[in-house]
Every structure is written in C-alpha cells, then in structure tokens.
Amino acid sequence: MNVRRARSTSLFGIADQGLIAVVNLALVVFAAQGGTQSIAAFALVTAVYFGLLTLGRAVLAEPLLALPLGDRGGPYLRIAFSLSIAGGALAMLCTAVALPFEGNYFVIGVVIGVMLGAEFVRIRAYALERPTAALAATTVSVCILFIGGLSDHLYDPNRWQRLLVLWAVAGLVSALVCLALTRKNTPPSLTAKGWYKTKIWKNAKSLLIDAVGIVLIAHVSLYIISHFGVPSDVAAIRALSAILSPLSLVFTGLTLSLTPLLSTKAEQAKSAIRVFWVAILGVSITGGALALSVGQTIIAMVFGLDATPTRLALIIAVLSAVLFALGSPWLAQVRVTGKYASIGWMRFGSSVVLVSALAALSTLQQLPVVFFVMQGLQALVIALTAAVLARQARSRANDFAEVGSDSSASS
Numbered sequence: 578m579n580v581r582r583a584r585s586t587s588l589f590g591i592a593d594q595g596l597i598a599v600v601n602l603a604l605v606v607f608a609a610q611g612g613t614q615s616i617a618a619f620a621l622v623t624a625v626y627f628g629l630l631t632l633g634r635a636v637l638a639e640p641l642l643a644l645p646l647g648d649r650g651g652p653y654l655r656i657a658f659s660l661s662i663a664g665g666a667l668a669m670l671c672t673a674v675a676l677p678f679e680g681n682y683f684v685i686g687v688v689i690g691v692m693l694g695a696e697f698v699r700i701r702a703y704a705l706e707r708p709t710a711a712l713a714a715t716t717v718s719v720c721i722l723f724i725g726g727l728s729d730h731l732y733d734p735n736r737w738q739r740l741l742v743l744w745a746v747a748g749l750v751s752a753l754v755c756l757a758l759t760r761k762n763t764p765p766s767l768t769a770k771g772w773y774k775t776k777i778w779k780n781a782k783s784l785l786i787d788a789v790g791i792v793l794i795a796h797v798s799l800y801i802i803s804h805f806g807v808p809s810d811v812a813a814i815r816a817l818s819a820i821l822s823p824l825s826l827v828f829t830g831l832t833l834s835l836t837p838l839l840s841t842k843a844e845q846a847k848s849a850i851r852v853f854w855v856a857i858l859g860v861s862i863t864g865g866a867l868a869l870s871v872g873q874t875i876i877a878m879v880f881g882l883d884a885t886p887t888r889l890a891l892i893i894a895v896l897s898a899v900l901f902a903l904g905s906p907w908l909a910q911v912r913v914t915g916k917y918a919s920i921g922w923m924r925f926g927s928s929v930v931l932v933s934a935l936a937a938l939s940t941l942q943q944l945p946v947v948f949f950v951m952q953g954l955q956a957l958v959i960a961l962t963a964a965v966l967a968r969q970a971r972s973r974a975n976d977f978a979e980v981g982s983d984s985s986a987s988s
Contacts, residue, residue, distance in 0.1 A: 589708035593699075596715040598823035600722055600747075604740055605819040607726040609812075609880040611736030616880065617808035618678040619737035620815035621799060625671050626689045628796035629664040630696055635788035636660070637773075638700040640780040643913055648776055649704040652769035657697035665690020677803055680738055688745040695748035698755045710758035714751035721747040780912075786921030790928035794955055798935050802948060805939035813886040813945045816876045817894045824864040824898045853906050861899045868895050890945045897953035904960025910967040923962045927955050 608619035637656060641649055669686025676682075695714075702711040725743040729736070767775065803811050818825075869891065877885045886894075911917055931951045938947055 589712055593708060593712040593715050595823060596712070596719055598825075600715070600719055601822045602819050603719075603722060603726060604744060605815060606879050607729070607740055608737045609816070609882070610732045611734050612732075612881075613808050613812045613883045614678065614734045615737045616815055616882070617803070617811040618676070618680065618734075619740065620811050621676055621678070621803060622672060622680070622685055622689075622737070622741065624796040624799045625668050625685075626692055628792040629668060629689065630693060631788045631791050631795075632785070633657075633660050633664060633693055633697065634700070635784035636781045637777060638697060638704075639784055639912070640777045641700070641704050643780055644704075644776055646706065649701075651767065651772045651776070653701060653704075654698075655769055656773060657701070658694055661690050661694035661697060664693045675800055684738065685741065688741045691745040691752075692748045695752040695755075698752040702755050702759050705759050707759050710755050713758055714755035717754050718747040718751040721750060780917065783918035783921045784912075787917065787924050788921075790921065790924030790926075790955075793925075793928035793932050794952060798932055798948060798951065801932065801935055801939065802944050805936075806944045809883040810944045812880070812882050813884065813890065814948055816880045816882060817872075817886050817890060817945065817949070819880075820868060820872050820875055821864075821894055821898045824860065824868070824902065850906055850910070857902050857906065861902050865895045865899055886945055887943065890943065890949060893946060893949040893953060897949050897956055900953055900956035900960060904956060904963050907960065907963035907967045910970065911963050914966075914970045916966060916970065919966055920959065920963060924955065924959055927958050931955060 604623075605616060605619070609616045637653070637660060641653060665686040665688075668689035669682045672680065672685050673682040699711045699714060702708065702714075722743060725746070726740065729739060729743075731739075799811060799814065802814070872891045872895075873885060873888065876882065908920065911920055931954065935947060935951055941947055
C-alpha cells in the first residue's frame with residue numbers, strides 16, 4: 578500500500594471513528610435526560626460491553642489486522658459471531674450479579690451480543706481494506722440512533738434501557754450494510770480451529786494479557802467506584818469520557834489504519850508513521866484545547882448531572898487521553914513485530930497495582946479525579962515501554978540490514 582492509499586485509509590478511518598464518537602456522545606446525552614441514575618446505569622452496562630469488546634479485539638480482531646491481506650478471510654465471521662453470542666451470555670451474567678441498578682438482564686445480554694457482532698463486522702471491513710464500508714455502516718447507525726433518540730420523549734430513570742434496544746437495532750442494521758458492501762471471503766483452506774490456531778493465536782495470546790489489563794483499569798475500576806461512591810461519581814466519569822470520546826476514537830481509528838500498513842515495505846511504513854504522527858499531534862493539540870476551554874460548560878448544559886465534574890478532573894482526563902494517543906504509534910509498531918508480550922505483562926501488572934490502589938483510596942471524595950489519574954499513569958508507563966521496545970526493534974532491523982549489505986559486498 579502506497580502513501581497516498583495510506584492517507585486515504587487514514588482519512589476514512591478518522592471520519593468513521595469520528596461518527597462513532599458522535600454516536601457515543603449522543604447516547605450519553607440521551608441517557609442523561611433520564612437523570613443521574615439513568616446515565617450511571619448506562620455507563621456501567623456499556624462498561625461491560627466495552628470490556629468484552631476489548632477482549633474480543635485481542636483474541637480475534639487485532640491479530641486479524643496484522644495478517645497479510647490474503648490471510649484475512651477464511652472463517653473469521655463464524656468465529657466472530659460465536660464470540661458475540663458467548664459475550665452476550667457473559668454480559669447477562671455479569672450485569673445480573675454486579676449491576677447496582679435493576680434492569681432486564683436478558684435484554685442487556687442480547688444487546689451486547691448484537692453490538693459485539695456489529696463491531697467485529699466493522700473491523701473486518703478495515704481488514705479487507707474497505708474503510709468506506711465501515712463509514713457507510715456507521716452513517717446508517719447515526720441516522721437510526723438520532724431519529725429514535727429524538728423521538729423518545731419519556732425522560733424517566735428507565736430511559737437507558739430503551740436506549741440499549743435502540744443501540745442494538747442500529748448496530749444490527751449497520752452490520753448488515755457493512756456485510757453487503759464488503760467482498761466475500763475467499764474459500765477457507767483450513768478449518769475454523771486450524772485457521773485460528775495457525776493464523777491468530779500466536780499474536781492473540783500476548784494481546785489477551787494486555788486486554789485483561791485494560792479491562793481492569795478502564796471497566797472493573799468503574800464498578801469499584803460505583804460500589805464505594807455514589808451514582809454522580811460514575812455519571813461524572815461517563816460525561817468526561819463522552820466529551821473526550823472524539824479524541825479517543827480518532828486515535829483508535831488511526832491505530833486500526835496504521836497496523837496493516839506497518840506490515841508493508843520499510844520505506845512505506847516509515848512514511849505512514851510520519852503521516853500518523855502529524856495527525857496525532859494535530860488532533861491532540863486541537864481536541865485537547867477545545868475540551869479544556871468548553872468541556873465543563875458542555876457538561877453543565879447538556880448532561881444535567883447532580884454535580885458537574887471539577888476543573889481538575891477535566892484537566893487530568895484530557896492529559897490521560899493525550900498520553901494514550903502519543904503512545905499509540907509505538908504500540909502499533911510493537912504489535913506487528915510480534916513482541917507485544919512485554920506490553921501485555923506491563924499493562925496487566927500496572928493495572929493490578931492501580932486497581933488495588935483505587936480500592937484502598939475509595940474513601941476519597943474526588944473519585945473521578947482518582948480514576949483519571951490512574952488511567953494517565955498507566956498510559957505514561959505503557960507509552961514509555963512501547964517507545965523502548967520500538968526503538969530496540971528498529972535497532973535490530975538496522976543491524977540485520979548492515980549485516981546483509983556487508984555479506985553482499987564481500988560476495
């Protein structure tokens with residue numbers, strides 16, 4: 578893939594993730610219209626979804642993106658849909674046990690299963706180098722969510738449950754659109770088990786350790802806060818995350834587009850990395866400044882929380898998002914080298930330490946500040962680790978290149 582194609586893919590990825598950010602922000606705003614309890618319940622249910630999605634990406638979707646283009650078909654969809662069904666069942670169990678609000682747990686499980694399947698289908702579009710299909714599907718999802726959300730005029734504490742159903746409908750339709758716009762898989766040469774074992778598991782096992790660390794720090798910690806704090810703490814965290822979601826999802830889109838490009842020729846990969854660094858720095862500066870200037874005002878006007886997040890919480894939330902962004906190109910480079918295990922163990926170990934510290938500090942008043950401090954510290958640790966590993970990989974590649982040139986000269 579040449580640099581022009583890389584830029585085009587990046588732009589489509591940014592647009593797609595930007596629309597998803599709009600969807601997530603709209604859902605939180607709609608949930609907030611039911612009050613603080615509604616947005617807190619919605620936040621905790623979606624924490625289960627995003628936690629399962631993180632695990633699903635690690636065990637299937639992200640290793641798929643690192644494969645050569647010809648190996649990205651096969652039985653991926655069958656495995657993805659099986660994981661979606663299992664994820665929905667697990668979500669139903671988790672929310673029935675841990676959700677501090679009453680809800681229809683069967684519906685929650687079905688919704689999360691559908692949304693997992695829709696996300697797996699979108700990632701397949703990226704793997705097949707069809708980001709326009711993902712963008713079209715997301716556009717359809719935006720239309721459905723806005724029409725349905727604006728049509729619902731019942732602003733009661735159960736609003737979050739109706740939003741979940743609407744979200745699932747939008748996800749199902751968008752998945753069908755995305756499937757229709759992507760070309761069919763090539764006939765698989767291996768069984769599903771054989772394909773997964775030979776093509777996916779090698780990278781998935783290290784990514785899975787990393788994913789467990791992410792789930793601990795980003796999602797399990799939210800349930801800890803809900804247990805020791807009050808609904809307004811969870812609502813404040815969700816509101817801050819929502820206004821920063823355009824930043825986070827643009828960074829995710831860039832990473833999804835960058836990972837396949839790093840498997841190409843060295844010169845093309847270097848050019849792609851330069852393009853991505855410029856994009857990440859530009860988005861970080863612009864988005865961070867915008868969030869700091871109007872973030873509190875937007876939350877106060879739109880979300881109607883019992884207590885608006887403090888200025889300190891907003892500043893730390895922005896810093897944690899920027900730190901995550903700055904580490905993403907290094908993480909992508911480490912991922913394609915097959916040396917991601919060090920990142921995974923580092924994230925897992927730091928997550929255990931930080932979540933334990935959160936439980937110990939649960940009596941503090943400003944739990945949203947503690948939450949984002951915890952995320953920022955881990956983002957810094959992971960970015961530095963990834964930078965060191967990426968530099969080591971480049972040094973080894975340069976050494977091999979010098980050895981090869983010396984051998985050619987002597988012969």
